Amino acid sequence: MSADRSYDPLHAQLHSLQARQTDYLAGFVGKGNGTVIRLAGILTLLEWATGPSGMTPPSTVSNTALSGAFRLWHDYFLPHARACLRPGQRSGHEQKLRRVLQYLREHRITHVGRSDVREKALGRTLPANEVKPILTELVRRGWLRQVPRAVNGPGRPSDNWEVNPRLLPSPPAGNTDNSENHASPG
Numbered sequence: 001m002s003a004d005r006s007y008d009p010l011h012a013q014l015h016s017l018q019a020r021q022t023d024y025l026a027g028f029v030g031k032g033n034g035t036v037i038r039l040a041g042i043l044t045l046l047e048w049a050t051g052p053s054g055m056t057p058p059s060t061v062s063n064t065a066l067s068g069a070f071r072l073w074h075d076y077f078l079p080h081a082r083a084c085l086r087p088g089q090r091s092g093h094e095q096k097l098r099r100v101l102q103y104l105r106e107h108r109i110t111h112v113g114r115s116d117v118r119e120k121a122l123g124r125t126l127p128a129n130e131v132k133p134i135l136t137e138l139v140r141r142g143w144l145r146q147v148p149r150a151v152n153g154p155g156r157p158s159d160n161w162e163v164n165p166r167l168l169p170s171p172p173a174g175n176t177d178n179s180e181n182h183a184s185p186g
Contacts, residue, residue, distance in 0.1 A: 010036065010070045028081045032073060037061075039069035096122060096134055101143060104163050111147065114159050135161060143167055 014032045043065035048058050103121035104112060118124060118131045126134075138144040144161040 010066065013070070013074075024085045025078075025081060028078075028085065032078075035077070036066075036069045036073050039072055040066045043068050043072075093134075093137075096126070097137060097141075100134060100138065101167060104143075105167055105169060108168055110163050110165075110168070112144070112161050112163060135159075 011033060014029070014036065017029055017032070040061045044058050044061045047062065047065060048055060100117055100121045103109075103117075107120075109116075112121075114128070114131050114135060117135060118126060118128060122131070122134075135144060139146060139161070143164050145164070147160045147162050149159065
């Protein structure tokens with residue numbers, strides 16, 4: 001099945017829309033041309049299938065099917081893609097939070113300090129003064145709990161946080177130390 005030149009204006013509209021996309025929709029819009037052509041083929045075949053019996057299958061896509069496919073993609077699928085894909089776009093701050101949580105989980109860390117978060121979890125990608133808001137947000141969400149400062153001699157006491165045990169993976173299979181899992185008698 002092939003399309004005639006009537007597709008050119010629709011192609012120009014899709015190309016213009018694609019050129020303006022730099023965000024989460026770029027991949028979806030980039031597949032718009034192929035999707036519209038496939039939809040047009042389906043609509044043409046549906047039109048043929050519901051027509052009088054004995055007609056030969058079409059060898060070209062009808063203009064009606066082509067414009068209908070474009071409207072279906074533009075007015076139905078594109079708004080749905082916007083609604084579905086937008087929540088998946090995370091802010092830079094949210095990505096940093098997830099990076100810290102992933103680091104804590106993968107390394108089974110139960111207590112963490114500000115410098116560990118900055119240097120190890122975030123790879124020194126943030127200045128020191130921007131780490132505290134990340135830790136504060138993780139406390140607010142319940143993933144960390146600040147441990148009271150212990151003064152051990154001169155200097156500023158260090159900040160430490162306890163990691164919520166729910167974040168940490170279960171002990172590896174075959175762990176024989178199940179003392180925490182046994183209920184006490186009585």
